[in-house]
Amino acid sequence: xxxxxxxxxxxxxxxxxxxxxxxxxxxxxxxxxxxxxxxxxxxxxxxxxxxxxxxxxxxxxxxxxxxxxxxxxxxxxxxxxxxxxxxxxxxxxxxxxxxxxxxxxxxxxxxxxxxxxxxxxxxxxxxxxxxxxxxxxxxxxxxxxxxxxxxxxxxxxxxxxxxxxxxxxxxxxxxxxxxxxxxxxxxxxxxxxxxxxxxxxxxxxxxxxxxxxxxxxxxxxxxxxxxxxxxxxxxxxxxxxxxxxxxxxxxxxxxxxxxxxxxxxxxxxxxxxxxxxxxxxxxxxxxxxxxxxxxxxxxxxxxxxxxxxxxxxxxxxxxxxxxxxxxxxxxxxxxxxxxxxxxxxxxxxxxxxxxxxxxxxxxxxxxxxxxxxxxxxxxxxxxxxxxxxxxxxxxx
Ligand SMILES: Cc1cc2nc3c(=O)[nH]c(=O)nc-3n(C[C@H](O)[C@H](O)[C@H](O)COP(=O)(O)OP(=O)(O)OC[C@H]3O[C@@H](n4cnc5c(N)ncnc54)[C@H](O)[C@@H]3O)c2cc1C
Numbered sequence: 001x002x003x004x005x006x007x008x009x010x011x012x013x014x015x016x017x018x019x020x021x022x023x024x025x026x027x028x029x030x031x032x033x034x035x036x037x038x039x040x041x042x043x044x045x046x047x048x049x050x051x052x053x054x055x056x057x058x059x060x061x062x063x064x065x066x067x068x069x070x071x072x073x074x075x076x077x078x079x080x081x082x083x084x085x086x087x088x089x090x091x092x093x094x095x096x097x098x099x100x101x102x103x104x105x106x107x108x109x110x111x112x113x114x115x116x117x118x119x120x121x122x123x124x125x126x127x128x129x130x131x132x133x134x135x136x137x138x139x140x141x142x143x144x145x146x147x148x149x150x151x152x153x154x155x156x157x158x159x160x161x162x163x164x165x166x167x168x169x170x171x172x173x174x175x176x177x178x179x180x181x182x183x184x185x186x187x188x189x190x191x192x193x194x195x196x197x198x199x200x201x202x203x204x205x206x207x208x209x210x211x212x213x214x215x216x217x218x219x220x221x222x223x224x225x226x227x228x229x230x231x232x233x234x235x236x237x238x239x240x241x242x243x244x245x246x247x248x249x250x251x252x253x254x255x256x257x258x259x260x261x262x263x264x265x266x267x268x269x270x271x272x273x274x275x276x277x278x279x280x281x282x283x284x285x286x287x288x289x290x291x292x293x294x295x296x297x298x299x300x301x302x303x304x305x306x307x308x309x310x311x312x313x314x315x316x317x318x319x320x321x322x323x324x325x326x327x328x329x330x331x332x333x334x335x336x337x338x339x340x341x342x343x344x345x346x347x348x349x350x351x352x353x354x355x356x357x358x359x360x361x362x363x364x365x366x367x368x369x370x371x372x373x374x375x376x377x378x379x380x381x382x383x384x385x386x387x388x389x390x391x392x393x394x395x396x
Contacts, residue, residue, distance in 0.1 A: 003027040003123070005396045006142050006151040008130055008171070011038050012385035013368025014157030015113035020393025021153075022120020029149060030117070031142070032126040034167030038110045040159070043166070044382070049106030051085065052078045052386070053379035055098035059220075061384065062243055062374045064184050068348035069373045069384065072356070076390035078383060088112040099378045125149075133175055139363060153363045153396035157389065160342025160369040161186055168336070172346065172370035179361050182347035184372040188339030189243040192234035193254065193330035202298045204230050209288040213237050214257035219244035223260055228291065231334060239340065239377050242333060246343050253327040258295070259286055265320035273309045279319065282308065295326075341381050345372040355395035356388050365392040 005021045007014045010032035022028045036042070041049055053060070056078050058070045082100070085092060090112060091103040102108050131143040133154060140154040158172040173183045195203065207230040214221045215237035227235030233254075241254050262268045272282050279300075283292035296304050299322055304311065311319075333339065346366045350358055356371070358364045367388040375381040 001029070001147070002150045003029045004151060005029070005153045005155060006031065006140065006149055007155040007157055008032075008133075008142070009157035009159055009368070009370075010124075010126060011157060011159050011368065012041055012113075012382055013159075013389035014155065015110075015117060016386050016389030017155050017157060017365075017367055017393040017396070018122045019113060019116030019120050020390055021155075021396050022117060022122045024120075024394070026120075026153075026396065028117075028120065028122045029151070030122055030124055030126070031128050031130055031144060031149075032167075033129050033169075035127045036166075037126070038113065039166040040163070041110050041113075041382075042106050043163075044106055045101050045379075047106055048101040048104070049109045050095070050099045050101050050379040050382070051092075051109055052081050052100050052383045053098045054078060054094065054100065056380060056383055060376045060380050062189075062247055062343060063348060063372050064344075065348040065372070068351075068353050069387075071353040072387040072391045073383065075354070076387040080390075081383065081386050084116075085109075085112065088115065097378055130171070133178075135361075153365065155365040155367060155392050155396055156346075156370060157367045158370055160345060161336045162188065162339045162342055164336060172366065175364075176346045176350070176358075176366065176370075179358065179364060181350040181358055181361070184344040184347050186342045186344040187246045188333050188336045189246050189343035189374055190239045190341045190377050191242045191246075191333040191335070191339035192229060193232045193238055193242055193245065193328075194332045194334060195232035195328070196331040199298075199328075200230075200232070202294050203228050203291070206288070206291050206294065209291050210235055211258070211287050211291065212260055214260045215241040215254060217241045217245040217254045218248040218252045221257075226256060232330065233328065236377055243341075243343055243374060243376070245330065246333070250330070250332070253329045256326040256328060258283075258323050258326055262286075262324075265323050266317050269308065269316045269320055270313070276307045276309060278307055279304050279311070283323075299326075340377065341374055342369055343374045345370050345374075348372050354391060356392040357395060363396075365396055367392045 004026040210227040213226040222240040224236035368385040
């Protein structure tokens with residue numbers, strides 16, 4: 001069987017690419033090994049798919065080559081995707097921080113992408129295992145469980161490594177390596193962080209407690225919730241900081257501002273001295289009560305339990321510093337089963353920023369999460385899938 005374009009991976013990026021290439025008049029075959037179509041879209045955003053973000057900026061992406069994503073994101077924009085969603089009459093709303101969700105179900109986004117593929121007469125082969133790919137003439141030969149398939153262009157849209165039980169594999173990285181392309185080592189990102197036993201002994205029992213915070217790690221500061229879990233820390237603020245923690249090699253502490261609405265914590269502590277209250281009781285006005293007490297015991301090693309008025313000024317200054325930047329050193333992450341995205345991937349220096357084609361391998365394209373472009377939490381990763389898939393769909 002010969003077609004113009006074979007797309008491996010029927011997820012967000014692959015479906016977008018296939019529909020666009022098909023509508024340009026290319027013959028397109030989409031292959032995927034997982035029985036359910038676009039399962040990650042289906043489970044995303046709590047079943048409502050946070051499909052893009054109105055406040056998108058290139059700075060919302062991590063990569064070894066940070067400017068690479070600009071071209072694709074400006075060629076196929078947030079507005080373009082919203083127009084597509086509107087064309088298919090999918091009701092949606094903005095939840096918070098520019099995040100757009102379906103009102104009803106993420107299945108509507110899948111149905112929309114399938115309809116776009118059908119408009120491009122895309123052919124399907126799924127579920128179908130792919131044994132390997134090879135150069136053949138000026139095109140590619142793809143070995144499948146239903147025999148060999150041939151195409152001039154091959155688009156790898158096989159995603160990253162998160163949630164292996166719904167079909168994630170390292171296939172895309174292996175193809176890149178097979179063709180001599182560099183891969184930035186993949187790591188789980190947007191992922192809950194694990195804490196060492198001495199931390200868990202204090203905070204693990206508070207699992208479920210959460211508080212407003214500013215979290216960061218060698219990068220931007222995220223004003224969102226931090227959640228305590230029985231294995232460590234989670235919540236949107238921590239998930240966001242986790243990507244930067246991973247990018248920094250896991251060596252830097254995560255800094256959590258426990259008093260995001262208090263600019264000058266030292267003055268706030270000083271002015272709260274009269275009245276005989278303790279630090280824990282003061283903090284319990286801003287933070288969950290049991291967390292406030294555990295934090296005071298842990299950080300103060302039992303020396304901060306006297307009334308505030310009895311604590312020396314230098315101690316209050318130290319407490320203020322720690323409240324505004326609680327330095328937490330994670331022991332690791334909860335891994336790919338709990339991560340939302342994969343940091344790293346096919347090195348973007350190997351790819352053309354306008355088309356996603358491998359510069360040294362004409363006809364070979366990489367789109368979506370398999371590429372070393374990783375978005376923040378909040379619809380940014382889908383937008384990258386749409387934009388990069390669209391660019392390859394225009395060129396393949
Ligand atoms: C729980 C969860 C919730 C998420 N929620 C959001 C959200 O609300 N907003 C957002 O922006 N991002 C979200 N993400 C991230 C987002 O889902 C991904 O970034 C996006 O799906 C990547 O698209 P992709 O097409 O590159 O890869 P995928 O969507 O992962 O698709 C890859 C496809 O390739 C197939 N494949 C893999 N290996 C092979 C192989 N060897 N042979 C054949 N086929 C193969 C897979 O079966 C899959 O269908 C979420 C992720 C998770 C895990």
